[in-house]
Amino acid sequence: SQQGEEDPQALSIQEGENATMNCSYKTSINNLQWYRQNSGRGLVHLILIRSNEREKHSGRLRVTLDTSKKSSSLLITASRAADTASYFCATDAGGNKLVFGAGTILRVKS
Amino acid sequence: DTAVSQTPKYLVTQMGNDKSIKCEQNLGHDTMYWYKQDSKKFLKIMFSYNNKELIINETVPNRFSPKSPDKAHLNLHINSLELGDSAVYFCASSQEGAATEAFFGQGTRLTVV
Numbered sequence: 775s776q777q778g779e780e781d782p783q784a785l786s787i788q789e790g791e792n793a794t795m796n797c798s799y800k801t802s803i804n805n806l807q808w809y810r811q812n813s814g815r816g817l818v819h820l821i822l823i824r825s826n827e828r829e830k831h832s833g834r835l836r837v838t839l840d841t842s843k844k845s846s847s848l849l850i851t852a853s854r855a856a857d858t859a860s861y862f863c864a865t866d867a868g869g870n871k872l873v874f875g876a877g878t879i880l881r882v883k884s
Numbered sequence: 885d886t887a888v889s890q891t892p893k894y895l896v897t898q899m900g901n902d903k904s905i906k907c908e909q910n911l912g913h914d915t916m917y918w919y920k921q922d923s924k925k926f927l928k929i930m931f932s933y934n935n936k937e938l939i940i941n942e943t944v945p946n947r948f949s950p951k952s953p954d955k956a957h958l959n960l961h962i963n964s965l966e967l968g969d970s971a972v973y974f975c976a977s978s979q980e981g982a983a984t985e986a987f988f989g990q991g992t993r994l995t996v997v
Binding site for chain 2: 816876
């Protein structure tokens with residue numbers, strides 16, 4: 775079964791607005807990662823947050839991790855049309871593999 | 885220079901055929917993976933190799949046989965292709981398994997007709 779589950783499944787916002795995506799998972803993890811996938815392309819790593827971290831920033835991205843609730847959120851501030859993509863969370867729950875969630879499709883309208 | 889490259893990008897073939905997908909990474913990573921992405925965009929791990937050794941075989945039918953001739957290459961051979969094998973297959977690599985970020989290839993869209 776999928777370890778991570780994102781919500782919402784799809785999100786449509788105007789350029790300049792913030793976009794928040796959530797990820798929930800079921801078991802303890804070593805780290806949680808967020809990836810972006812543009813249509814017809816491979817996945818691109820955005821950010822990795824370890825289980826002992828609560829928040830991380832990278833440019834316009836902010837990721838939080840709440841291990842007590844087994845959830846993470848990805849915030850993209852001041853969104854741009856180029857942010858239109860699918861966003862996936864992936865968890866390292868041991869076993870040398872990343873388990874991906876179903877993804878959130880983000881559409882940023884200009 | 886492309887970090888993780890896989891060929892071909894598109895593959896259309898008939899049921900019953902055998903086909904291969906090749907993957908190479910020039911990042912010096914120890915771990916390589918094959919993932920399958922279905923039509924609903926679910927990404928599922930198929931295989932994981934660490935320094936040419938198979939680490940994970942995620943209950944994939946034995947028609948799928950990965951081969952790693954060296955730690956920079958991980959190829960996927962598929963025998964007796966079935967309609968349900970149609971998907972996008974991604975190769976990826978990472979320095980330390982799931983503890984570090986993974987770099988993905990552009991994907992191979994396999995269509996079985």
